[in-house]
Amino acid sequence: MDDSIEDPTTAGRTTSQSFKVVLLGEGCVGKTSLVLRYTEDKFNDKHVSTLQASFVKKKLNINRRRVNLAIWDTAGQERFHALGPIYYRMSNGAILVYDITDEDSFQKVKNWIKELKKMLGSEICLVIAGNKIDLDKDRTVSVEDAENYARSVGAVHFHTSAKLNSGIEEIFLGLCRMMIEKADKQEADNLVTLNRSGSTRRTIIVDDEDVPPSQSSRWCCSS
Amino acid sequence: MMSFKKGHFRIGEAELKCKKGNGCDYYGNPQWDGFCSKCYKDVQKQRRINMSPKKVQMNKISSKQDSKKIGLTEKKSKLSYLKMFNTIKSKDEISEKTKKDYDPLITKQLDQVDSEYSLILSEPKSLRVDLKKQIRNFCQMMMSHLQSPVDIQSELTQHFYQNVLDMLNNYSHEELSHETKEQILDYTEKYSMIKLYKFLFCMTLADEDEDLGIQKRIRQLNWVNAKHLDCDIDKTNAQIIELVYKAILELLDMDSATAPQDKLACVVRCCRHIFGVLQGGNNGVKGPASADDFLPVLIFVVLKANPVRLKSNLHYVTRFCNASRLMSGEAGYYFTNLCCAVSFIENINAELLSMNTEEFEQYMSGTLVSDTWDSALIICEGMHQMCEQLALLADLKRRNIMIVEDALKFKKEMSSFRENLMGQFAVLKEVYTIVDDNDQIEKKMSVSIDDFDPLCSNLPQWTMTPQVVQPTERTRTNSSCTDGDSWDIHSAETVSLHSLDSNMVPENNTNVERILENTINPQPHLNEIQEISIQGWQIPSIPCETGGKIITNTENNI
Numbered sequence: 015m016d017d018s019i020e021d022p023t024t025a026g027r028t029t030s031q032s033f034k035v036v037l038l039g040e041g042c043v044g045k046t047s048l049v050l051r052y053t054e055d056k057f058n059d060k061h062v063s064t065l066q067a068s069f070v071k072k073k074l075n076i077n078r079r080r081v082n083l084a085i086w087d088t089a090g091q092e093r094f095h096a097l098g099p100i101y102y103r104m105s106n107g108a109i110l111v112y113d114i115t116d117e118d119s120f121q122k123v124k125n126w127i128k129e130l131k132k133m134l135g136s137e138i139c140l141v142i143a144g145n146k147i148d149l150d151k152d153r154t155v156s157v158e159d160a161e162n163y164a165r166s167v168g169a170v171h172f173h174t175s176a177k178l179n180s181g182i183e184e185i186f187l188g189l190c191r192m193m194i195e196k197a198d199k200q201e202a203d204n205l206v207t208l209n210r211s212g213s214t215r216r217t218i219i220v221d222d223e224d225v226p227p228s229q230s231s232r233w234c235c236s237s
Numbered sequence: 238m239m240s241f242k243k244g245h246f247r248i249g250e251a252e253l254k255c256k257k258g259n260g261c262d263y264y265g266n267p268q269w270d271g272f273c274s275k276c277y278k279d280v281q282k283q284r285r286i287n288m289s290p291k292k293v294q295m296n297k298i299s300s301k302q303d304s305k306k307i308g309l310t311e312k313k314s315k316l317s318y319l320k321m322f323n324t325i326k327s328k329d330e331i332s333e334k335t336k337k338d339y340d341p342l343i344t345k346q347l348d349q350v351d352s353e354y355s356l357i358l359s360e361p362k363s364l365r366v367d368l369k370k371q372i373r374n375f376c377q378m379m380m381s382h383l384q385s386p387v388d389i390q391s392e393l394t395q396h397f398y399q400n401v402l403d404m405l406n407n408y409s410h411e412e413l414s415h416e417t418k419e420q421i422l423d424y425t426e427k428y429s430m431i432k433l434y435k436f437l438f439c440m441t442l443a444d445e446d447e448d449l450g451i452q453k454r455i456r457q458l459n460w461v462n463a464k465h466l467d468c469d470i471d472k473t474n475a476q477i478i479e480l481v482y483k484a485i486l487e488l489l490d491m492d493s494a495t496a497p498q499d500k501l502a503c504v505v506r507c508c509r510h511i512f513g514v515l516q517g518g519n520n521g522v523k524g525p526a527s528a529d530d531f532l533p534v535l536i537f538v539v540l541k542a543n544p545v546r547l548k549s550n551l552h553y554v555t556r557f558c559n560a561s562r563l564m565s566g567e568a569g570y571y572f573t574n575l576c577c578a579v580s581f582i583e584n585i586n587a588e589l590l591s592m593n594t595e596e597f598e599q600y601m602s603g604t605l606v607s608d609t610w611d612s613a614l615i616i617c618e619g620m621h622q623m624c625e626q627l628a629l630l631a632d633l634k635r636r637n638i639m640i641v642e643d644a645l646k647f648k649k650e651m652s653s654f655r656e657n658l659m660g661q662f663a664v665l666k667e668v669y670t671i672v673d674d675n676d677q678i679e680k681k682m683s684v685s686i687d688d689f690d691p692l693c694s695n696l697p698q699w700t701m702t703p704q705v706v707q708p709t710e711r712t713r714t715n716s717s718c719t720d721g722d723s724w725d726i727h728s729a730e731t732v733s734l735h736s737l738d739s740n741m742v743p744e745n746n747t748n749v750e751r752i753l754e755n756t757i758n759p760q761p762h763l764n765e766i767q768e769i770s771i772q773g774w775q776i777p778s779i780p781c782e783t784g785g786k787i788i789t790n791t792e793n794n795i
Binding site for chain 2: 034
């Protein structure tokens with residue numbers, strides 16, 4: 015069933031691609047400000063996004079390909095931790111945000127990643143954002159630790175600051191590139207399986223169900 | 238459908254014979270309503286004579302009424318059936334349902350959808366035809382899959398959406414814009430789901446159980462207030478309270494919407510109000526609300542709204558809404574949040590509300606009570622529940638009245654149909670007597686003779702043999718017959734002739750006595766005259782060939 019849902023988002027849109035990105039991270043690490051900074055650079059303050067920053071859409075052009083990003087903010091409080099799987103179901107990418115001055119928030123990121131890997135395997139592209147680099151003097155999470163960890167789980171690490179507007183464009187762009195790459199690979203894989211048997215057979219079945227019954231019944235009735 | 242077809246192949250020879258049955262050994266033909274050609278011609282003739290246009294109309298109405306009646310009772314039986322066995326349905330019932338017309342309400346909704354999207358659909362005509370065909374096929378297919386597990390139904394639905402999307406992508410006649418495609422997909426989804434709503438929504442016992450479970454759970458949690466959830470709601474601000482109520486109402490509205498996207502639209506409106514609440518929280522100075530603020534308020538709203546059939550609604554949307562809509566897009570996001578809220582409520586415990594277990598238990602058992610505003614909200618919820626029940630009762634009442642009305646109408650129609658039938662029957666009787674029923678004619682003949690001249694029955698029996706009468710005598714009697722006022726002539730013949738044309742005059746008592754005495758004498762002549770007079774006034778109304786018959790019949794009888 016998961017496959018059938020995956021198809022319309024990737025295969026259906028050949029001209030433009032749509033990706034769902036979830037923002038994960040503890041409360042108060044700056045997920046919302048990150049998104050706001052990213053979207054408000056393009057749009058003015060009167061835009062609807064100022065009303066709420068929990069769901070944001072963004073259109074990008076990367077290598078002459080149109081990409082629609084849907085960024086889903088999640089509630090980061092500890093009490094809502096268990097709801098994570100509902101949020102990141104079917105998402106293409108995840109941005110995990112931690113506060114470089116808060117060791118705990120980095121620990122949370124590790125938990126999230128463990129969970130994500132368990133639930134979605136390698137289907138999801140991961141980026142880790144060490145936010146609030148403007149407070150570098152209070153840093154408790156070392157750069158080395160963070161980058162090593164990121165490498166170990168196949169994620170890319172960025173340093174960001176919503177306040178100074180640094181590293182934000184890069185993190186979203188980087189994630190998009192990763193997702194496009196993954197989607198292309200998936201499409202190629204699909205083509206291979208299609209040539210073997212899998213999907214072709216399925217479409218034929220659908221055709222069978224759709225068209226012939228009406229014809230055959232018509233013949234029966236008239237004769 | 239299938240069973241219907243099968244039935245056609247098993248026909249005995251008796252059924253193939255002419256429908257007229259007795260005496261007719263020819264085979265019938267469906268084109269001729271199951272009659273053989275000869276009988277069909279007869280029947281057609283009869284019909285042309287008998288069927289007045291009024292009766293045709295009447296027939297139509299009554300049959301329409303009948304089918305409506307059947308639909309109603311069937312629905313009723315379906316309901317009770319569902320209550321007992323829920324997912325199990327007989328094959329017959331399903332096939333009946335597919336054939337059955339949809340509710341007038343649903344038809345109305347469908348028409349609305351049609352008109353709503355008429356602009357997009359009107360443009361490419363061939364596309365519209367294709368689309369309608371696809372939708373029809375899909376609905377038929379779903380009807381045959383009513384017994385299948387919901388997962389399969391859901392998968393079929395998603396495949397259908399995908400098929401339509403493929404069709405639009407490969408549409409060769411003209412390039413469709415992205416918006417048009419979206420709208421056509423919207424239309425497809427809305428139309429087919431409204432059509433199938435009755436069969437897809439809340440169809441399993443499990444769904445119903447879950448609904449009741451969550452409702453009970455929320456009622457138990459009615460003491461949970463904004464503080465417990467850490468939400469930022471300004472209770473003193475009337476505007477914000479208003480917004481909370483609006484959000485609650487929108488959430489309650491979700492149950493009354495039928496199409497998945499309409500349900501989603503309710504959720505979206507509810508969430509917009511919540512963002513309003515969050516904005517107004519600090520007189521609008523607060524920045525854009527994040528999910529951290531949003532989710533607690535949504536949970537609060539769900540708790541206070543306690544919508545009916547909440548779980549069924551969520552399941553219905555997840556299963557039958559276009560998956561791409563749920564995966565991306567604002568509505569999908571809000572819906573996901575709603576799912577999260579419900580999941581949170583299901584798993585709520587002391588820890589999640591950051592209070593100790595003891596306090597939580599006390600609240601749950603009702604020993605601790607919440608403050609006034611929360612009580613007000615509880616009452617509000619109770620009111621909504623009551624409204625819901627009242628609406629249900631009103632609906633039941635309306636249906637009951639409808640049934641009674643229909644029954645009365647049906648009764649009236651039956652009686653008028655009976656009257657009509659009797660009238661038709663009477664007409665038919667007359668037609669039959671004239672056309673070919675010999676016995677009837679004979680009876681009528683004898684009756685009319687009696688009516689005309691009571692004296693005839695008094696006449697002695699006399700075998701009828703051709704009589705040779707003198708031409709001169711005949712003309713004389715005939716002439717006297719025509720000028721019937723000549724009472725002074727007291728010959729027996731003329732008097733008896735008089736008696737044929739008019740009843741006896743009471744003043745002439747003596748005359749009558751004499752007539753009675755004399756009638757016996759001129760027997761041969763009298764009978765001859767009688768014969769002539771019968772023919773004289775009866776012939777014009779009798780068809781030629783039957784006229785001859787009458788004579789021979791009377792001859793035999795006498």
